[in-house]
Amino acid sequence: xxxxxxxxxxxxxxxxxxxxxxxxxxxxxxxxxxxxxxxxxxxxxxxxxxxxxxxxxxxxxxxxxxxxxxxxxxxxxxxxxxxxxxxxxxxxxxxxxxxxxxxxxxxxxxxxxxxxxxxxxxxxxxxxxxxxxxxxxxxxxxxxxxxxxxxxxxxxxxxxxxxxxxxxxxxxxxxxxxxxxxxxxxxxxxxxxxxxxxxxxxxxxxxxxxxxxxxxxxxxxxxxxxxxxxxxxxxxxxxxxxxxxxxxxxxxxxxxxxxxxxxxxxxxxxxxxxxxxxxxxxxxxxxxxxxxxxxxxxxxxxxxxxxxxxxxxxx
Amino acid sequence: xxxxxxxxxxxxxxxxxxxxxxxxxxxxxxxxxxxxxxxxxxxxxxxxxxxxxxxxxxxxxx
Numbered sequence: 001x002x003x004x005x006x007x008x009x010x011x012x013x014x015x016x017x018x019x020x021x022x023x024x025x026x027x028x029x030x031x032x033x034x035x036x037x038x039x040x041x042x043x044x045x046x047x048x049x050x051x052x053x054x055x056x057x058x059x060x061x062x063x064x065x066x067x068x069x070x071x072x073x074x075x076x077x078x079x080x081x082x083x084x085x086x087x088x089x090x091x092x093x094x095x096x097x098x099x100x101x102x103x104x105x106x107x108x109x110x111x112x113x114x115x116x117x118x119x120x121x122x123x124x125x126x127x128x129x130x131x132x133x134x135x136x137x138x139x140x141x142x143x144x145x146x147x148x149x150x151x152x153x154x155x156x157x158x159x160x161x162x163x164x165x166x167x168x169x170x171x172x173x174x175x176x177x178x179x180x181x182x183x184x185x186x187x188x189x190x191x192x193x194x195x196x197x198x199x200x201x202x203x204x205x206x207x208x209x210x211x212x213x214x215x216x217x218x219x220x221x222x223x224x225x226x227x228x229x230x231x232x233x234x235x236x237x238x239x240x241x242x243x244x245x246x247x248x249x250x251x252x253x254x255x256x257x258x259x260x261x262x263x264x265x266x267x268x269x270x271x272x273x274x275x276x277x278x279x280x281x282x283x284x285x286x287x288x289x290x291x292x293x294x295x296x297x298x299x300x301x302x303x304x305x306x307x308x309x310x311x312x313x314x315x
Numbered sequence: 316x317x318x319x320x321x322x323x324x325x326x327x328x329x330x331x332x333x334x335x336x337x338x339x340x341x342x343x344x345x346x347x348x349x350x351x352x353x354x355x356x357x358x359x360x361x362x363x364x365x366x367x368x369x370x371x372x373x374x375x376x377x
Contacts, residue, residue, distance in 0.1 A: 081356045090355070094347035293359050297346060300339035300366040307332065 049295075056289035063282040076289035086290070088265060089273040095180055096187070096255075096269060097248050103188045104244055108195025109237060113229075115196070116203045130193045137190070141257025144186045148172040173259055179266045183255050187248065195240040202236030203229065235312050242305050249298055270294060331372035338365030 010018070056076055060069045080086050115126055132140070147155045148171070156167035172182045206229065214224050252271040255261070261268035261276075274294070278287035322330035342362030345354040 077359065081359055082352070084352060087352060087355045090347050091349050296359065296363050296366055297343055300362050300369070301343060303366065303369050304336050304339055307336070 052288045052291055055285055056292050058285045060285045060288075061282050062278075062284045072285065076286045077293070079286065080290055080293060085265065086273065089268050089270050092180065092266065092268055093249065093270045096183060096251065096267075097245065099181075099184045100187045100191070100248050101241055101244055103184070104192050104195045105237065105241060107188065107192045108240065109199045109233075111192065111196040112199035112203055115200060129196060132190045133193045135190070137254040138257050140186065140190050141254045144182075144258055145173065148182060150174075174263055176263055176266050179259055179263055183251075183258055183267050186258060187251070187254060190254070191244060191247075195244065198236050198240040198243075199233060202233035205236075206232045235309060238305070238309050238312060242302070242309070245305075246298060246302065249294070326375050328372060328375040328377050331375055332369065335365050335369035335372055338362070338368065341365070 013021070057071060057073060058069050059072050061067065111129060115122065115129070147153045150156055150168050150171045153167075153172075155172060156170070159165055159170075160167045170178065172178050210228055210232075211224060214228060219227070250271045251269055252275065255267055255269055256272060259267040261272045270290075274287055274290050277283050277290060319330045319333075323334070338361055342358050342360075342365055345358035345361060348354055
């Protein structure tokens with residue numbers, strides 16, 4: 001008679017060890033499995049967080065490890081929160097965050113709504129639309145720099161084609177008023193497909209029977225959209241906003257490659273500012289305080305958001 | 316309004332979470348607004364109070 005896996009393992013276990021294991025409770029076994037994960041989380045998440053908070057209260061500089069480290073209290077926090085440059089950097093981040101989320105949600109949901117309809121070439125269009133999000137942000141930043149080139153860039157010629165404006169008369173990346181929009185445009189181009197995919201999952205999860213019932217009740221398409229489609233896809237839409245919001249709050253690679261934070265500091269997002277403070281000016285204590293401020297902000301927002309998401313799901 | 320105040324006095328989760336949520340949202344708006352530097356200065360304090368309050372009041376009874 002063939003033995004099953006559990007029986008084979010039991011027979012292969014040395015009697016001494018088997019006797020010892022037999023005395024272990026389910027709770028202990030559960031703890032044995034969970035402990036490595038908890039230790040890993042403590043090592044890679046909790047310990048660095050506590051260490052960052054500790055550093056934020058000192059004048060420590062990584063490039064001068066032999067200098068005495070002094071406790072400066074909340075001085076770093078005071079410096080950051082009274083600094084007009086940091087304030088400007090947060091405003092640039094807010095501009096980027098708000099516009100990218102608005103555009104990506106509107107375009108992503110619209111595309112998902114269209115792709116959800118049955119038509120010829122549906123799969124091909126989905127693949128083509130999803131292509132940008134598969135590229136590396138560094139590559140995207142690099143080729144959009146060429147597209148935005150005033151002399152040879154295709155983008156300026158595209159604008160000329162529709163508006164008649166001389167392509168050499170403006171530089172998207174070099175102009176103070178246009179540069180913030182260049183990063184919004186590229187991020188929207190790259191990440192709208194991601195929002196579209198999440199919305200598509202939401203739309204495809206709506207049972208057709210609900211629409212059939214609505215048709216029987218003679219509900220118009222407009223009415224069906226507002227009372228069935230949108231409310232049922234809302235949790236997915238909110239999830240997409242959460243993902244993109246957190247991701248864009250710490251946006252770094254794409255913008256560094258595209259504008260490097262310039263011209264001046266018009267596209268200097270907080271993550272780039274933070275990196276400069278930490279690894280170019282080497283003000284580790286100051287940068288740690290900056291990181292703590294951003295962490296508390298994102299944590300607070302995520303808490304509200306998760307609560308709202310749960311409420312929508314419960315409805 | 317009376318229910319809200321009663322909930323606050325009886326340490327119920329709903330109204331206290333509402334207060335914490337308003338504080339966090341207010342703090343974030345203060346952090347990113349382009350109007351007054353003084354609002355930016357106190358934004359972190361408001362967000363921190365809201366966030367800590369949110370964590371604490373999430374353990375209050377419904």
